[in-house]
Amino acid sequence: MKRPVALFAGALVASLVTAPPAEAAPATGGVAVTVARFAAPGAATRAYTYDTALIAPGAVVVVVATPTRGGTRALLSVRGLLPDRTYGAHAHQHPCGALPTDAGAHHQHEVDPAQPSVDPAYANPANEIWLDFTTDHRGRATVATTVGWRFADRRAGSVVVHAQRTATEPGKAGTAGPRLGCATVDF
Template structure:
C-alpha cells in the first residue's frame, strides 16, 4: 500500500512515499521517486557511495522528479552527509553501478555534439538538471529545480553527487569534481 508521509529536513517539509512503497518507477502520473540509503558498491542496490568519508554508508537520499505542463521539477533531499559542505549534483544518463562512471555523462535535453560536454551553451542548468547544495550543520540539505522541458524518449537514470560546486565557465562548464555518490532514479 502506497503512503505519503511528510519529510521534514531543516525546517522544510516535503511529502514522499514511504521506503517500502517507493518502487523507483514512474507512477501513472509520471512522478519518479527514489528513497534510499547509501551503501558501498558491494552492498548497494539504489544508492552508492564511492567516497565513504564524504558520503557515509547509511546516509539517506530522496529524489522526486515531477513532470509539469511544459517543464520538469526535481527535488533532492539528503541527510547524514558531511556538515556545512558544498556538493555538486546532476541528473546522469544511466542508472548507478559499482563504478562511479557507470552512470554515464550528464543527461542533456539538447545533446552537445562534442563530448565530454564543457560548453556552457549545452552544460547549463536549463539544459541539464543541476541540484548543487550545501549541507547544514547536521549534514542535511533540500534543493529543487525546474527545467523548461519534459523527458521524451531519452530519460535520465540517476542523480550523481559530486565533490565540488558545478563550474559554469567555458571549457569547464558542468564539471564538479569526482563522483562521490549516486542514486538510481527512473526519470
C-alpha cells in the same frame, strides 16, 4: 491535479528527513521517486557511495521528479552527509553501478556534439538538471530546480553527487569534481 502531486512530494520529503522507510522507487502518474540509503557498491541497490569519507554508508537520499506544465521539477534531499559542505549534483544518463562512471555523462535535453560536454551553451542548468546543495550543520539539505522541458524518448537514469559546486565557465562548464555517490532514479 499538479498541486496534489507537489503537496505529496513535499510531505514525502518532510517525513523522510526524520524516518526514511525501506528503499523504494515508486513511479506513478509520471512522478519518479527514489528513497534510499547510500551503501558501498557491493551492498548497494539504488544508492551507491564511492567515497565513504564524504558520503557515509547509511546516509539517506530522496529524489522526486515531477512533470510540470511544459517542464520537469526535480527535488533532491539528503541526510547524513558532512555538515556545512557544498556538493555538486546532476541528473546523469544511466542508472548507478559499481563504478562511478557507470552512470554515464550528464543528461542533456539538447546533446552537445562534443563530448565530454564543457561548453556552457550545452552544459548549463537550463539544458541539464543541476541540484547543487550545501548541507546544514546536521548534514542535511534539500534543493529543487525546474527545467523548461520534459523527458521524452531519452530519459535520465540517476542523480550523481559530486565533490564540488558545478563550474560554469567555458572549458569547465558542468564539471564538479569526482563522483562521490549516485542514486538511481526512474525519470
